[in-house]
Amino acid sequence: MRRRELLQHGLGAAALLSSRSVFAWAAAESVPVVRTTAGDVRGTVRDGITNFLGIPYGADTKARRFQPPVPVSPWKGIRNATTWGDRSPQLGVGRARREEARTITETYHLPSDEGEISEDCLHLNVWTPSPSRAGHERRPVLFYIHGGAYNSGTVNAALYDGTRLARRGDAVVVTVNHRLNAFGFLYLAELTDDPAYADSGNVGMLDLVLALRWVRDNIAAFGGDPNRVTIWGQSGGGAKCATLMAMPAAHGLFHRVMSMSGQQVTAAPKKIATERTRAFLVKLGLDQLPGSHLRQRLDALPIEALEDAARVSSAWLPVVDGGALPRDPFAPDASPLSVNVPMILGNTHDETRGLIGGSQPALFSLTWDEVPAALTKNVGSFLGGIDPQEVVAKYRGWYPQYSPSDVFFAAATAFRSWPGQVIEAERRAQSPAASRTWVYQMNWPSPVAGGKFGAPHTLDIPFYFDNLALAPGMIGASAEDVSHAQPLADAMSETLLAYAKTGNPNNPAIPHWPVYDLSKRFTLTWDDKPAVVSDPRVEERELAAQAHYRQPGT
Structure with missing residues (x-):
């Protein structure tokens, strides 16, 4: 993703990846070819792991703008799968934010873009120890969905390289691109009776369903088990996992879920989604066009015009449309459709130090007098009418050692970034039919920038992927930094792999991790020494609950 987009959409200064490309291939150890339902693909072997990049799972979406995806047409011969596929059009940012992002990018050495942008963006990547599994048990599949809301x-980034995870766990790792912003979530059904647009508000999610169907139909040829598919994602990727749990079309295509700092309690109602779409059409001058002509005009527009119009909103979301998404994922309860699927939910202790502080360095030097106003400005809509001065007084009583900035980031995290996870875990625990649910909290403090980011948003990604050396801006750039963090990466990646294999994350690398319930609220804390605690930050959780969290944009 573009550097500025990393910063604006939830990766902030915390997502400080290596500028080196993980895909500077050494001489190929072999030239593996796998037959898929659409044709043969040729991959590459590196470090004993076979990798296939940019496999198309769906047709070019330009021919079906704002419509559900269809499978890619079969090809003849062997298709090379050795370079990134294209990625979806991205939601742009204004000039001021670009300049702000550029400063942070240069300071922390963020990577350049990976892959071209186009509407032909339905591609996925596969890492496997070997495609052939004749005579052997098929491997668990880890299907990763990216963030960025x-x-x-x-x-298409080094951070999500599946080599080490596939090798460590004898597993198959899949990562996927799909349509975003207005290209994936423009709800036209209320503004035209064109049946082609009946599902337009959720086509980005239907892309992921199509990718999961591709896994079901093809992953065995890569050595994977289509009956042991774990969907997992961070930030927006975790929210997409929650949304898939409420989609009938996705039912049965996955068997475990892990959501990292990303929840979707409610989706957009039709009214709000229609208002966004109307603003989009006004921007294009198409709001007065008869519905019968709308598709023709939308299909004829250049991609740049659609990208520009998408900027009318920063909250493109799935829509509760009564069809593709018939209900909210976790309201008023956990969707019965997936309540029997095991689920892990987690957050980082200091989410907003990167999410908000990454682009506002002045927040790290607040005075006590400035904290209430900073809370109002940055998370006022999450406070639910609670006086920010009361919030500050509470935190000063609980944590007398905290500085003003510490209080700001702790409260901003508790009210903005944490409640969705608490609600989802509670609603799973409240359902008598719910399968097992586990909760974790990432506490490990990043040493980067003098430690000021704590355990920020995105920090758990390189640990679960076991890619510490590819994230020097999160972990530290020295060999000593990586060596210090590696035992925790070992424990976290082993736990993810145990979960993918059995549906239970418990394994010898961690203390016994009990399921989450409303009496003990057992939570695994990831730190130099992982531990299980009961109801961490209970006072903060109870205070934030009084604000009656509402999902942004819904």
């Missing part, structure tokens, strides 16, 4: 992002 529903606006921006891509898996």
